[in-house]
Amino acid sequence: MKVKLLRYLANLGYGTRRDVEWMLREGRVTDADGEVLYGDDKVPHAVIRLDGQPLDPPPGLVLMLNKPTGVTCSTKDHGQLVYDLLPERFALRDPVVSTVGRLDRDTSGLLLMTDDGQLLHRITSPKSGLDKVYEATLAQDLRGDEAATFASGTLLLEGEHKPLLPAELEVTGPRSARLTLHEGRYHQVRRMFAAVGNHVESLHRARVGGLELDGLAPGQWRYLDAADIDRLFGRG
Structure with missing residues (x-):
């Protein structure tokens, strides 16, 4: 990790800098062995724990959501939004977790979301052939x-x-x-x-592309890994 822990956690959407400072002061942020971490620390993502739990994926997060009807692909709109189906902090990440294209309110099904701008462009580009x-x-x-x-x-x-x-x-x-x-x-x-x-x-x-919902129920979502991305582009 190249940035200090305080900024890193804020960028992952765990709260404002003030919120994260409070978490750190309370000793809620530790390494995998339970050793308390501090705001100036620079440690690998994989070893950080918040309240004893691993963090969300680092930047480069990709997920697949089975969007129900009646839900809008927007950060601000009337009614239920796709972000309401995800942990609240996902909408606060920097870079933001964005929908890859859109499904209108009355359309259900497979929706990809990511904070990786290059991957988003690659998926939506006509050159991808997906x-x-x-x-x-x-x-x-x-x-x-x-x-x-x-x-x-x-x-x-x-x-x-x-x-x-x-x-x-x-x-x-x-x-x-x-x-x-x-x-x-x-x-x-x-x-x-x-x-x-x-x-x-x-x-x-x-x-x-090569991705299907594979039994994912309406409103449910899951992270995608490297094997899923290979399937998306037909390499799996």
């Missing part, structure tokens, strides 16, 4: 020509001048489908079905 899989329930029966339209590479969304990249549609029922996208435009799935005369009643993101 596909995203959505499961949609529709208001009307599918006509049968949607798959060909979405795969054509010629579909224009309302108000746009650049056609969509080809996308793959798998029909899973008269009014349900699985759609694989290779780009991420604003409300893209909903607008695609609107373009063919249908309406999305429910939408769930099931996969990003």
Whole structure:
């Protein structure tokens, strides 16, 4: 660790500098052997304990959340936010833990979050080639020509001048489908079905790159490790 412990803990969101000073004075911050640490100390992240517990991951944190419907991908908005589903200190970290892209309030499913700006850019960059899989329930029966339209590479969304990249549609029922996208435009799935005369009643993101929710319940989250990141980019 290159910075002093006082600043480091504050940057991890454990409180203001004053809050952390109080924790240190109370002897709540120790090493793994129970030896009290001080604000000027510079010690490895892995040995630090707060109230006897290891710290959250160091900068470079990545997590996966199964976002429920009714929750907004924002730091400030009306109603419930994704940050309400996480430890409060995550929103106070510096650098901040940000959503990787967004899912709208009415869309559920796999949402990645990280405080690693370079990784965030890498995931969202078109160069990454990460596909995203959505499961949609529709208001009307599918006509049968949607798959060909979405795969054509010629579909224009309302108000746009650049056609969509080809996308793959798998029909899973008269009014349900699985759609694989290779780009991420604003409300893209909903607008695609609107373009063919249908309406999305429910939408769930099931996969990003090589990552799936793997049984993670709505509202639950977990940290991602190096093996998960390899899977995300198709290396696992």
